[in-house]
Amino acid sequence: MPIPKEILSVERPKNTIVYAYGKNKDKYAVKKRIGCRYDKGRRIPVTGSTIGHIIDFKYVPIEESPECVSCSPVELKDWANVTLCNSLFSDILDELLCVYDRSDAIKIFCIAILRVCNPGIKDCELKEAYDTSFLSQTYPNVALSKNTVSKFLNDLGKACSRIELFMQNRANNVGLEHHLLVDGTLKSDESQINTLSDFSRKAKTKGTRDISVMFAFDLEKMEPVCSKCFPGNMLDITSYEAFIADNGIKKGIIVADKGIPASAAKEHFSDNPDLHYLNPIKRNAKVIDTYELHDYDGILSSSEDILYKKVKCEKADKWLYSFRNAAQASIEEKNYLKNAKRKGTYSHKQFLSKKSSFGTLVLESDLDMTPQVAYKTYSSRWEIELVMRFYKSACQFDETRVHDDYSVIATEFCDFLATILTFRLINKFDEVSLLDKMTYKKVMHILRRAKKVKHIDGDWRLIKTAPAQLDVLKKLGLIDAASTPKRKRGRPKKCV
Numbered sequence: 001m002p003i004p005k006e007i008l009s010v011e012r013p014k015n016t017i018v019y020a021y022g023k024n025k026d027k028y029a030v031k032k033r034i035g036c037r038y039d040k041g042r043r044i045p046v047t048g049s050t051i052g053h054i055i056d057f058k059y060v061p062i063e064e065s066p067e068c069v070s071c072s073p074v075e076l077k078d079w080a081n082v083t084l085c086n087s088l089f090s091d092i093l094d095e096l097l098c099v100y101d102r103s104d105a106i107k108i109f110c111i112a113i114l115r116v117c118n119p120g121i122k123d124c125e126l127k128e129a130y131d132t133s134f135l136s137q138t139y140p141n142v143a144l145s146k147n148t149v150s151k152f153l154n155d156l157g158k159a160c161s162r163i164e165l166f167m168q169n170r171a172n173n174v175g176l177e178h179h180l181l182v183d184g185t186l187k188s189d190e191s192q193i194n195t196l197s198d199f200s201r202k203a204k205t206k207g208t209r210d211i212s213v214m215f216a217f218d219l220e221k222m223e224p225v226c227s228k229c230f231p232g233n234m235l236d237i238t239s240y241e242a243f244i245a246d247n248g249i250k251k252g253i254i255v256a257d258k259g260i261p262a263s264a265a266k267e268h269f270s271d272n273p274d275l276h277y278l279n280p281i282k283r284n285a286k287v288i289d290t291y292e293l294h295d296y297d298g299i300l301s302s303s304e305d306i307l308y309k310k311v312k313c314e315k316a317d318k319w320l321y322s323f324r325n326a327a328q329a330s331i332e333e334k335n336y337l338k339n340a341k342r343k344g345t346y347s348h349k350q351f352l353s354k355k356s357s358f359g360t361l362v363l364e365s366d367l368d369m370t371p372q373v374a375y376k377t378y379s380s381r382w383e384i385e386l387v388m389r390f391y392k393s394a395c396q397f398d399e400t401r402v403h404d405d406y407s408v409i410a411t412e413f414c415d416f417l418a419t420i421l422t423f424r425l426i427n428k429f430d431e432v433s434l435l436d437k438m439t440y441k442k443v444m445h446i447l448r449r450a451k452k453v454k455h456i457d458g459d460w461r462l463i464k465t466a467p468a469q470l471d472v473l474k475k476l477g478l479i480d481a482a483s484t485p486k487r488k489r490g491r492p493k494k495c496v
Contacts, residue, residue, distance in 0.1 A: 003028065012059040017047060028054040078133040079462065080450030080478050081117045086138060088424045089113065092417060099166045106139050107152060112417035116425070117448065123149045134452065137460075156413065157406030163413050167226035168248030171216075176274055178252045179219040179377055181384035182243070182260060184236045186210040196231050196408055212236070213412060214243045215419075217384050219255075223423040227416040229409065241265035250275055253367065255381055258282055262364070269366070278365040278377055283357045287313070293322035294356050300372055308371040321363040321374040329359025432475040446472050 003018055007028050012018070015033045020026070034048035052061040089109070096105035114129045115121055121129060124146040130136055143152075156163075174180065188208045196211040210232030216225045226247040230239040240260045251274035256262075262269060262277040269275055281287070288294065296307035305326035312319050333355065340346040363374055425444075429435050434443050446469050452460040462479070473479045 006057065007054055010054050010057055010059055012054070013051065016051065017045070018054065030054065030059065074131050074136075075454040076132075076451055076463075077137070077453075077460075078117065078448055079452040079460075080473055080476075081444065081447035082113055082133045082135045082138075084428070084447060084476055084478060085113045085116060085421055085425070086135070088428060089421050092420065095166065095169060098169060099162045104152075104156075107142055107144070108156070108414060108417065110135050110139055110142050110144065111149070111414050112421060115414065115418040116421045117444070123153070150407075153407045153410040153414075154404065155406075156410035157404075157408065160406075160409050163409065164246060166413075167228070167246075170225050171248045171250070174218060174225060174249070174252045175220065176251050178221070179278075179380070180225060180249065180252045180254045181217040181219055181381055182214065182240075182254055182256045183217075183384045184212050184214040184230075184239070186212055186232060196229060196405060199233060211408065211412075212239065214239060215384065215416075216243075216247065216249060216254075219380055219383060222383070222427050223420050224416065225249075227412065227419075229412045236260045237264045241268055244268055244275075252276070253278060253377075255279070255378060257381070262366075276365065276367045278363055278367070278374065280378065281362050281364055283360060283362070285362070287320065288322070288362060291320060293320060293362055294324070294360065296322065296324060300375060302372060302376070306375065308375070310371050312368075318364055318366050319368055321365070321371050323361045323363075323371070323375055325359045325361070327359070332358040428476065434472065434475060443472065447476075450478070 003020055008018060012030050013032070016030050017033060018028050018030055020028055029050045030052045031047040031049065032051050033045050035046045036043045037046055038044070050062065052059055054060070089112070092112075093105060093109045096108055099105075100108065110130060111126060113135060114126055114133070117133070118125070118129050126144045126149055127146065130142060130144045136142070188210060199209055212230040212232055212234055213227060214230065214236065215227045217223070218225045226249070228239075228243050228246060230242075236259045240256075241264055244254070244265055245268050250272040253276045254262075255278045258280050260279070261281070262279050269277060291311045291313070293309055293311065296309045298308060300306045300308055300323075307324040307326075309322040310319060311322075336351070336354065336358070337346070340351070361375075361378070363378055365374065369377075426435070426440060429440065429443050449469065450465055450473055451463050453463055454460050465473070470479065
């Protein structure tokens with residue numbers, strides 16, 4: 001039955017159609033057209049849901065019901081932590097854009113920030129953390145679902161030459177006078193399918209398989225420069241040359257430990273005249289007796305109990321710097337005697353042979369420097385221990401949760417970026433003297449509590465926060481430092 005003309009002539013929204021319904025087809029509803037489809041070359045309109053009815057020759061729209069809460073956007077989000085991380089880390093995004101497509105660079109960037117702001121977070125939890133943080137406002141529509149991240153990390157690891165290029169670009173920015181602290185650490189990896197997981201030298205103690213991760217830390221910038229992962233059964237001395245060659249370290253001064261001698265990368269040092277080294281040598285090395293390095297020439301001007309001697313090796317074209325710390329020597333002598341008494345193995349001849357080496361340190365370098373500078377430079381090596389400590393504890397990167405080689409390489413790359421950000425946060429906290437009164441973990445806890453909520457008018461506003469926590473946000477420059485003057489404590493004086 002055709003619809004009456006007087007019904008069709010009733011004013012209603014554009015791009016709608018009228019259809020009759022009911023037992024006698026005497027009721028009329030209005031549906032909205034949502035598009036068209038092709039059927040044998042013909043365009044056939046496609047209608048959507050009913051948006052109203054025609055009653056008594058008038059169009060009556062259906063009132064829209066509120067959206068279900070499960071479909072509603074998140075309106076309370078972490079703000080301070082991700083905002084500070086974004087501001088300190090923005091130049092890394094520029095470095096990533098030199099190597100990766102913009103969408104990939106932003107995804108890597110967001111993963112690194114989320115791992116710092118949520119220590120120990122799993123890949124399957126990244127989506128939830130992203131949606132509930134202000135990263136989703138700053139960088140919208142980043143795909144971080146469980147399956148997406150899993151495939152992305154696998155693809156990221158397959159393109160490992162780009163990771164290498166990124167590391168080389170960072171190494172190229174190292175200054176000639178910068179000191180690079182190099183060291184390695186072990187991470188648990190019980191995967192049965194990747195070639196990096198193997199039993200390390202600590203297998204008897206840990207009882208697990210490991211992978212080895214080597215870092216270079218810029219002492220002047222106070223942040224990691226580059227990293228690379230190796231099989232767990234490889235010693236640092238074995239992977240040392242591959243590490244500095246693959247990462248393109250061609251300038252600066254490398255400060256390593258006894259397990260990574262310069263001889264392990266002799267060719268690389270000779271091919272790069274702007275790259276130098278400062279390494280300790282073992283206490284039983286023959287050169288110590290050859291050059292009589294325990295016959296000291298004087299006392300360091302900065303200390304009352306550290307003796308020194310400096311010798312040039314003509315054949316090897318290097319300098320040797322020998323030191324003896326009297327306080328450390330006393331401690332080592334006491335511990336030696338204590339252990340000898342406990343074991344019942346004291347030998348006066350053996351004691352005299354070892355006594356001269358207690359508290360000693362011998363450094364070798366291809367640079368001519370004062371003993372004062374050499375000792376001070378090597379004494380700063382404890383900074384690399386902080387890198388390893390924060391890498392494993394603060395960031396909770398002590399275990400690899402992925403399995404195949406590609407995912408391990410990609411995950412370690414994201415962890416490396418997160419480590420850079422962690423040290424930038426530490427430097428920032430130290431700059432504004434926050435670490436004088438609280439720990440790094442406490443400051444991050446305060447930042448996470450500083451959230452923003454979206455109000456009815458559409459504005460995002462900081463939730464009510466304790467004054468002490470507001471002071472932290474002000475020191476970090478996250479909110480305006482201007483504040484209302486405080487009232488004096490106590491009651492006002494009474495008028496006489």
